[in-house]
Amino acid sequence: MKSLEVLDARVTAIAVRNLLLLLKAKKLTYGSLGRIYKDINSRLQDELSLIQIFVMDGSKAKYFEPGTPLFGPEAADKFPLAIPDMEDAGKCLAFGQGTATVYHLMRVMEYGLRAVGAMLEIPYAPSWESYLSQIRKKAEEKRVAKTIDWKGLEPFFLLVEGDLTAVKLVWRNPTMHIQRRYSVQEAEEIFSAVRSFMMRIAPQVPPSPSVFD
Template sequence: MIELNASSFLSAATSLARIHQVYSGLSAANDEKLIPESVALVLPAVRLFEAEAQAIGARLASVSAHRFMTLLEQNPCEVTVVQATIALHDIESRFADYLSEIKLFTLSAQESPFMGPVDELLQSEGFSILFPSASFEVEEAAKCIAFGRYTASVFHAMRVLEIGIRALSKRLGIPDPLKPSEKNWSKFLGAIKSQIDQLWPTNSRLPGSEGVAFEGLYAHLDAVRNPWRNATMHVETIYAPHEALHIIRCAAFFMVALSKLTDEEGVIP
């Protein structure tokens, strides 16, 4: 996948086409060499197009543009009007062939922000450092939203939460389970609840305390377990855009809250 700077690319393509049109109409001067003023006009446009063509992978168009640039940069320039016209036609023709072989997709103004880095997506500076693995999953979930792959985005959101559960378990000093049968949400959540109650007994938890913060994280995980986690694992479930967005936002809320208490390795940030 290639990210295209649409405005720069459009400017490069239209400038080249405009110059080609001008030279195509100069049939009476076909054998005349380009004057320095003409070279100064053509060269920047070809140079800009060559860079944009190379950026999107239009290799043959880029090679053709570079060949023409080399001729224009000679001192003195020996390129004639007809040679310039043929060269410009060759560049455009090769580029048109390239466009016929690929598909271009665009993102709307509402979709493009989902392509940003995790710290911007979560509006949480430093999250990418505290949770590198989860950061990848958050960014992938957001990209799936941008590209309309809503069910896939929910899978990534669930992976985000699993990373969060493991980090929370490490922070609370809960050993990593060795048996495969113990590696499920129900077992993890049971161990987390038990450890929270042991470290911060219910009757002694004060508002705003660390124990209350961990209790809130547990409640959030317990709430998403059945309706989302279990449903995601079955092929019958297909998520609509609003459902996927809601799930991702809930996962993001949980991870941002968790990042204030621990990093991915269970260490206090």
Template structure:
């Protein structure tokens, strides 16, 4: 195709060239372009999802290691799955999106458990209730003898309750082969996880 463009270039620069000489070259260029395009497969991303897709893909300008949730240095092990979830959501791979979100949430749970000195053995058979349940005892023992400590403990209790809810509603079902999600459901879950992980990052 480049050679075709090269032949047309001089013709275009000759302003007095008869149209009858230029048209055949343009027709050939059109044919060559169509032939080249037929050899390619294109991925369609809707206009409303283009920004999310670009922000989730380093090949499209996103900073490698960053994530659309803008968590900064928090939950670094979750960033790759959050970005993958964004790309999947943008191309309507809804179940894959939720799967990556649950992997990201697991990374957040591991991080939080380490801060509470809990060892969480996570396997495919581990339920989310089992993970959050191990936090109960540690959180219950947190001091609350000042207003500041009471608020801190309340934030952890709220976080544990939210994580339990996410696990009960989505995580345990997502790990089951029969589960699937619609684009609308995936968008709702994506936004819910974004809000939750942003709040967890402030603990």
């Protein structure tokens, strides 16, 4: 019955409920059961002809209905405004829409990059290379200054630099704007790289519900 509700096959559901009542009351003969079965089958075929059903690759189902947040619970907690794009990136990937997946990942990355930039007082930049060069420059300045707080943060920013390099490589695009189409395989690679980046920074950055303000 639940499957019929999902399909919105209401007429068929009514017929099935009536059949169950007859079975419970023990008022069926083999002949009437056969006729009712044919009627239910006919109704279901008619109702299915009115809808479209998408069959999802089993390996992609984890992106459509994940048991836990796709980018980790801490990233979801730190970037609540990014959750819709995180979820939409997963849904688009599940349905094989590579370019749409990358579009949502681009938006997720902006939240993360702006949060990291705020930690280093780096202004918004339109390209990966710009962010990477500014992070390297700021990191070197702090390394030379040898501040106490930087000693604890330096390993983190070195890893962030590596994550951003990985994202840049799989993105295959010098800017953070979509200028071409992406295959599902490319989108999945980018998804993995962005996910690693967001999970990396989530424990370190402060809660940033409005990093675009």
